[in-house]
Amino acid sequence: MQEKLIEQILETLTLEEKSAMLHGATFFRSGAVEGKGIPAVETSDGPMGVRNEFPGDSWFPVGLSDDFVSYLPSNSALAATWNTERAYEAGQVLGEETRGRGKDVILAPGINVKRDPLCGRNFEYMSEDPFLIQELTVPLIKGIQEADVAACVKHFAANSQETDRLWVDTVVDERALREIYLPGFEAAVHRGGTYSLMNAYNKLNGEHCSESKALLNRILREEWGYDGTVISDWGSVHTTVQAAESALDMEMSVTTNFDEYFFAKPLIEAVKAGEVSEEAVDEKVRNILRMMLRLKMIGPKAGERKQGAYNTPEHREAIKATARESVVLLKNEDGLLPISPERLEPGDPDALTGYRKKKRIAVIGRNAEHMHSGGGGSAEIKALYEISPLLGLKMVLGGNVDIRYAPGYFIPGKKSVNEANWQETSLERQVNRRTDREETEEEARQRQEIEKHREILREEALALAETADEVIFVGGLNHDYDVEGWDRDSMVLPYAQDILIEELLKINPHTIVVMVAGSPVEMPWKDMAKAIVWNYYAGMESGTALAEVLLGRVCPCGKLPETFPALYSDTVTGRNGEFGKPEKVVYEEGIFVGYRYYEKEGVRPAFAFGHGLSYTTFSYDNLRVETARGCSAQGDLQERIIKLSLDVTNTGSMAGAEIVQCYVGDVSCSVERPAKELKAFTKVFLEPGETKTIDLELSRGAFAFYDTERHGFVAEPGEFVLSVGGASDRIWKQETVTLA
Ligand code: GLC
Secondary structure, eight states, X not given: OXXXXXXHHHHTOOHXXXXXXXXEEETTEEXXXXXXXXXXXXXXXXXXXXXXOOOTTOSSOOOOSSOOBOOOOOHHHHHHHTOHHHHHHHHHHHHHHHHHTTOSEEOOOBOOOOOSTTOTTGGGSOOSOHHHHHHHHHHHHHHHXXXXXXXXXXXXXXXXXXXXXXXXXEEOOHHHIIIIISHHHHHHHHTSOOSEEEEOSSEETTEEGGGOIIIIIIIIIIITOOOSEEEOOTTOOOOSHHHHHTTOOBBOOSSSOGGGSTTSHHHHHHHHTTSSOHHHHHHHHHHHHHHHHHTTSSSTTGGGOOOOOSSOHHHHHHHHHHHHHHOEEEEEGGGOOSOOGGGGSOXXXXXXXXXXXXXXXXXXXXXXXXXXXXXXXXXXXXXXXXXXXXXXHHHHHGGGEEEEEEOOSOOOOOSOTTSOOGGGGTTSOOOSOGGGSOOOHHHHHHHHHHHHHHHHHHHHHHHHHHTOSEEEEEEEOOTTTSOTTOOOSOSSOSTTHHHHHHHHHHHOTTOEEEEEOSSOOOOTTTTTOSEEEEEOOOOTTHHHHHHHHHTTSSOOOOOOSSOBOSSGGGSHXXXXXXXXXXXXXXXXXXXXXXXXHHHHHTOOOSBOTTOOBOSSOEEXXXXXXXXXXXXXXXXXXXXXXXXXXXXXXXXSSSOEEEEEEEEEEESSOSSOOOSOEEEEEEEEEEOTTOEEEEEEEEEGGGGXXXXXXXXXXXXXXXXXXXXXXXXXXEEEEEEEEEEO
């Protein structure tokens, strides 16, 4: 029925009308065909909420007052929850907000693999592990599309650095592509049913992703059977004929010469000149019409399309819940955390006056009050509000605690705000990272000025810390460093934070160190600090959630979705130099990304993939492994062949949640494989003393690797070790199973 209607509509369209549907008529909208009842497709960024309104042909935001929106946790924060239900709920929120703002496509989620800690867009992505990416991406897409909005999974594919992102040729071997970089997208298509997908800027193995027959035609369309829409990244199309022959459907860009876009007049001329078949154009129009039907924009169900709503209280509650679950307790010695109410009780009454002196908390560090929502590049959000950690602490504690703030360090201002949006010049080739150019005279002078100012701020903060009962440092990064279009040039904390942290720890060894950032940083003070808390950019309620965790209202249950290397020089790319280069980057490490690499090389990270502590304790008993009859290596990869059961008990005094992870290791294989790989996990919430039996299932595919001879996933017979634990470096139980 749907296909018949598509053909009927297609027949009524002229070549010009078809072309209008295939490219931007404004920056975020495709062309409509008014006379034929075909609407424009309204797209909007981004993964953390619906971006502010731009006029059609200018990067100066319109400056409305009705495009303040909910500011959701970043995908990194969502991934730190390891909670597929939160992912589904986040999708519902994002979808409803998108529909509420009258948009049809949300340009999210970004699911590129966190291959290197310095990638500027890591904050927008989920993980270094393809399984965790898949398991969170699928429900996220389903949630979004329930609102009659298309998810647009990006950036397809292997877009894991920002340096020279429009032109860099990313060279990835087939096995790494299939086992690490494509699975998230394949799950988005096959299990998430995504209605759209965005090709990446970079080249993949020599071809621009927007024009790659290997990627778009052979893999996406033919092998995966994808019948949704492919939308180009903005300005990622470079030809007419080649792109038209590839499976790209809609060209978007950042320039205002809309009629000159490759899929505009040039495409019409190419068809008339016989260089491009009209059938190729028709196929693209079909994919867009199919998306419109699925979104109930047209067709028999057009009247039933969801309305959506934005800035609802329910959305904010969901956002807060995810933010709470995203906080990762990295270290907590001597029970320093939580800061219990008793510790904040006012002092004994004065003998004469009865006055009880308030306890003082020194909150130090600019990230205690820095607003993050307006930065990051296309993921920028005009948030209805954003609760900072400082405000969160004050809201939770009220006036009976004397909370004092000192910035502690200085963040140099950015360019003047009245410049057009950065995106206007985003197609200019940016090939050198920050440090490549020489420092000018003026910059040297400014640096000395800043250094002097920093010392003053540091002294002020240390003086405050001397007087406080509790010291909380809130530092980390911001969207000057976690930002689209740029990679960091090191993992060292900027603004001389390390010195300040070390000085604070000398003054008060019980200083609590909180990092707010979108990607790992080196922590030279890690052994000095007794308590370290990690907070990805977690949306408009992140400050509330952080305060609730620090003060023990909420038990932390987040776990790292990526490895935190101790030093950048420990990373494979820090060693092989194959990151952040312009022109060409070879993924020499192949499948050994993240913990797969560190375990292979025996490199101890600062904090391991899957690591995260709790205020309560758990016990793990009674691991049972059931193998299906004929548990053989041959057969359908989807077939569940192993079932694990485990009893988890909350042995502490506080309600909490544990994330049970199951890794599979191939004892002997004809090809080199990682020591173990995440293949199942579940999150279990437990009251004090409560025990729950959790079940994990493994399909045959959990044992398979990609065989480049047979161009397919295969599981070899033999022994496999199942490792069950609360982190990749905290395995409680192991069982060996044999595939016949
Ligand atoms: C940007 C980003 C992409 C974004 C698009 C529209 O350059 O790469 O993620 O959705 O263009 O702003």
